[in-house]
Amino acid sequence: MHEASVTQAMLDMALEHAQGQRITDIHLQVGRMSLVVPECVEFYFEYLSKGTLAEGATLHFETVPIEMTCLDCGRQADLSDWEDEQPRAIMVEALARGCQCGSSNLRITGGTGFHMISLEVDAAPTTKKAKENEQ
Amino acid sequence: MVNIPVLRSITEANALLAEALRARFGQQDVLVLNIIASPGAGKTTLLERTIEKLNGELRLSVIEGDPTTSLDSERIAAAGVPVVQINTDGGCHLEARMIQAAVEQLDVEDADVVIIENVGNLLCPTGWDLGEDAKVVVASLPEGDDKPLKYPMAFATAQAVVINKVDLEPYLPAKASVLRKNALQINPDLAVFEVSALTGQGLEGWVDWMREKLAEKREF
Numbered sequence: 001m002h003e004a005s006v007t008q009a010m011l012d013m014a015l016e017h018a019q020g021q022r023i024t025d026i027h028l029q030v031g032r033m034s035l036v037v038p039e040c041v042e043f044y045f046e047y048l049s050k051g052t053l054a055e056g057a058t059l060h061f062e063t064v065p066i067e068m069t070c071l072d073c074g075r076q077a078d079l080s081d082w083e084d085e086q087p088r089a090i091m092v093e094a095l096a097r098g099c100q101c102g103s104s105n106l107r108i109t110g111g112t113g114f115h116m117i118s119l120e121v122d123a124a125p126t127t128k129k130a131k132e133n134e135q
Numbered sequence: 136m137v138n139i140p141v142l143r144s145i146t147e148a149n150a151l152l153a154e155a156l157r158a159r160f161g162q163q164d165v166l167v168l169n170i171i172a173s174p175g176a177g178k179t180t181l182l183e184r185t186i187e188k189l190n191g192e193l194r195l196s197v198i199e200g201d202p203t204t205s206l207d208s209e210r211i212a213a214a215g216v217p218v219v220q221i222n223t224d225g226g227c228h229l230e231a232r233m234i235q236a237a238v239e240q241l242d243v244e245d246a247d248v249v250i251i252e253n254v255g256n257l258l259c260p261t262g263w264d265l266g267e268d269a270k271v272v273v274a275s276l277p278e279g280d281d282k283p284l285k286y287p288m289a290f291a292t293a294q295a296v297v298i299n300k301v302d303l304e305p306y307l308p309a310k311a312s313v314l315r316k317n318a319l320q321i322n323p324d325l326a327v328f329e330v331s332a333l334t335g336q337g338l339e340g341w342v343d344w345m346r347e348k349l350a351e352k353r354e355f
Contacts, residue, residue, distance in 0.1 A: 002226075002227050002228060002259045002262070005226075006145060009145050009146065009148070010145045013141065013143065013145060018139065021137070028145075034262065035258060035259060035261065035262040035288065036262075087287060088287035088321060091287060091291060091321045092320055092321060095320070095321070095323065104323070105323075105324075108291050108292070112262070112288075113144055113146075114144065114145045114146060115142070115143065115145065116142070116143055116145060117140070117141060117142060118138055118139060118141055118142075119138070119139040119141060120136055120137070120138055120139075121136070121137050122137075123136070123137045
């Protein structure tokens with residue numbers, strides 16, 4: 001249920017960066033362990049963006065895989081062949097394989113975030129309010 | 136069509152505030168624990184027993200998070216330590232801005248340890264940094280010994296797990312040893328304590344861990 005507040009934060013960030021221009025697309029990265037469900041974000045976005053310059057914008061989600069890093073040597077585990085597995089299975093596998101350096105001291109260091117990468121906007125302001133903001 | 140790069144974390148505001156809180160707690164030499172568990176796991180009872188154990192030795196303060204009611208903070212106040220209740224009004228987790236508001240009401244500089252009892256929920260609270268030194272998961276045996284498998288993020292990001300209600304083990308299909316094994320499988324560094332907050336069994340190990348964490352923090 002926290003997707004509602006996360007979506008509002010995302011919308012606020014998008015509107016701030018768009019500076020009064022109409023937003024057509026928002027590119028987002030969602031970690032496998034981010035606790036953010038893209039379908040929920042889309043659902044809330046449609047509702048929350050109504051009447052804003054982001055209304056009707058398309059959300060693009062890119063999934064960020066889980067990243068496990070060795071605390072002893074700093075290497076990242078190569079889990080590319082396990083990316084599609086369940087998150088817990090990926091973590092267990094990474095720990096079972098251990099690091100190249102022989103350590104099994106690995107921690108999750110990525111795939112936990114929710115990021116806005118970029119926006120696409122219509123260059124010309126299209127609403128009265130936007131024009132006012134421009135001036 | 137114009138492309139505007141953003142490259143920012145959506146929860147950046149929370150992360151920045153949490154770091155500011157961590158710096159503040161660090162200056163004041165206060166150990167801050169974020170307790171995460173399902174509803175009914177025994178978080179508040181564990182706090183009551185912890186307060187009794189450390190009474191006269193360490194100064195504790197508590198921040199209580201609940202969707203509604205002040206039932207938990209009343210229990211903590213009755214145990215004799217400063218407490219602030221946060222009602223999230225239905226919200227599923229605490230956020231750094233709520234902790235910032237709560238610490239204004241606590242004399243944090245007069246505390247050795249601040250314990251934050253998060254909203255009863257094993258999922259959402261793990262995604263929100265509150266400026267704590269360590270997350271602690273309380274997992275009670277009646278919930279089943281498979282919780283680390285179903286909620287890996289909570290266990291992967293915690294430093295300690297308190298397995299509560301172990302006095303009920305003879306009556307349950309769940310085993311503390313299995314819960315421990317499942318938790319260590321994704322986080323081998325976890326400190327694991329098997330306790331019964333109700334009977335007091337095993338609490339000494341948990342309280343010792345808190346003492347050690349505080350000592351570690353004050354060494355720096």
